[in-house]
Amino acid sequence: MTDGTTGGTGGTAGGAGSAEAARERAAKALAAARERTALLTSCVEDHELTAQHSPLMSPLVWDLAHVGNQEEQWLLRAVGGHEALRPEIDGLYDAFEHPRAERPSLPLLSPDEARRYAAEVRGRVMDLLDAASLDGSPLVDAAFAYGMVAQHEQQHDETMLITHQLRRGPAVLSAADPDPAPAHRGPAEVLVPGGPFVMGTSDEPWALDNERPAHVVEVAPFHLDTAPVTNAAFLAFMEDGGYHRPRWWRPEGFARLRSQGVRAPLFWRREGGQWLRRRFGRTEPVPPDEPVVHVSWYEADAYARWAGRRLPTEAEWEKAARHDPATGRSRRYPWGDEDPSEERANLGQRHLRPAPAGSYPAGRSPLGVGQLIGDVWEWTANDFLPYPGFSAFPYPEYSEVFFGSKYKVLRGGSFAVDPVACRGTFRNWDYPVRRQIFSGFRTARSARAERPVPGDGVPPGGPFGEGAV
Incomplete structure (x- = not known):
């Protein structure tokens, strides 16, 4: 059964027949992810990269090396059949082996080492992509593995952006605000x-x-x-005692907000x-x-x-x-x-x-x-x-x-x-x-x-x- 989609741009649904389109899409996706990773890890000093800004999150430097390690494992090793560049670090950057709270205590790569490692992996990956056959197995059809790696890095970029929101200190990121929306006249x-x-x-x-x-x-x-x-709508809930009235809450949720003193959205x-x-x-x-x-x-x-x-x-x-x-x-x-x-x-x-x-x-x-x-x-x-x-x-x-x-x-x-x-x-x-x-x-x-x-x-x-x- 198909889902009835009929195409789209950039070599997405319906575009798998063109290996060159898939190759171009993969190259662009990988480059965009790395550009964003660089932005999120270059806007703070090295001591901010190695610090843990919340026990809920990894140090930024862990994410930086982790995306490189995953890229090496899936693209250079699994797809390209290359020998491991740094097999001794695989365990350090295994998300299942080490919970986030304990990652700062690991012998992680320094920021400079992590950047060099990720860059070396990326250079070899681009050489592999240039010459790769993008059909023959589910892992490489339509450049799937390359797309998976690009998505993985972008997901970690979002995670790193969350870490930036959690960190204390002056603003280091900036972006234009969205345009004001016209007054909504349609149905709610x-x-x-x-x-x-x-x-x-x-x-x-x-x-x-x-x-x-x-x-x-x-x-x-x-x-x-x-x-x-x-x-505004959520504030009406708050002003009506929403955080204080257990009738609206699942028992486990209300118990948690009472124990943690939650009375408003985070931040x-x-x-x-x-x-x-x-x-x-x-x-x-x-x-x-x-x-x-x-x-x-x-x-x-x-x-x-x-x-x-x-x-x-x-x-x-x-x-x-x-x-x-x-x-x-x-x-x-x-x-x-x-x-x-x-x-x-x-x-x-x-x-x-x-x-x-x-x-x-x-x-x-x-x-x-x-x-x-x-x-x-x-x-x-x-x-x-x-x-x-x-x-x-x-x-x-x-x-x-x-x-x-x-x-x-x-x-x-x-x-x-x-x-x-x-x-x-x-x-x-x-x-x-x-x-x-x-x-x-x-x-x-x-x-x-x-x-x-x-x-x-x-x-x-x-x-x-x-x-x-």
Whole structure:
């Protein structure tokens, strides 16, 4: 079964027939990832690279050498058949062997050594790519292994950006702010019709194993927010005592927030009668019209319950993001099959914040749901589980070992995600307590349920905050 996609640019779905197109796409993806890695590791002094800014995260220098080591193992050794350059460091940079909290105590490569190692690996990889045959096995067809490595590095770039958000000290990163969004005049929610749709993919060349295979899912009709929940809407929950009322919370979530004294999204604080937030070394008033970010699954779930709604299921989220009611087919993205562009989504660290709710009208789905791709990762209701017919590839440690009830699924990507690692089928997962990630959410309700009215916990104006209609 295919997922009905028809192509796209840059050698993506439907473009696997051209080895040269795949080679060019791989080279560009690898170069873009390394350019971003260089930016994130050159903007601070070496002592900042070797420091651990939070026990939740690795030292930046670990990530720098880790991406080089993974590239060597998969491309030079597994694909190219080359002998190991630095076999003695494999264990140091094995994410399963060493938890993040203990990595600073390891005999890691110094920043200069890590840069030289990663550069040597990359030089050899580009020579290999220039001469490689890009067909003959699943690992190299359509340059899959090269795409996997580029996605892996971009995922670590997002992780390093999280570390920059956690570090204390003056700002070292800068980027233009998103354009202001025009006042939203559309509905706060839309009805997504019920019926079957094709979830997942079987023909997106660089899709990872947990996105596969394509399969038909029946979804009941439901209503979905047309934008992620904003800071203003979340603040209404807070001002109504949302963090103090256990009726909205899962017992384990409420126990955790009480034990840790959580009373607001991470990086927020109240000062002088207003809420402020810290963002990459800068302190600023919380912008009311931006999607709320740095909230856990428990916080998202509690808000949804307070609002008389719920988190969407993963299948509901993907149907809203990919299903075209006019044709009945599943598209690569909400807007169609074309790759992301600056007019459609906030991706790639182009900005260092989510764009205001209602931004990117060109990126909306056929039903008018916006910002499904980029801005904030969106928590869904589901545990991270395999699709029917799942097969681990190329190694079980990418997805299979994480399947189960410990992790919740996030969809859609964030402003920190590169387009190469973001698709309508892309699945992310994390512990439901995580808040340092660039996570937000939107809410849903079943079509059978009556719409709650303000006064029952629903903020006026729905997810856009006061004034949206």
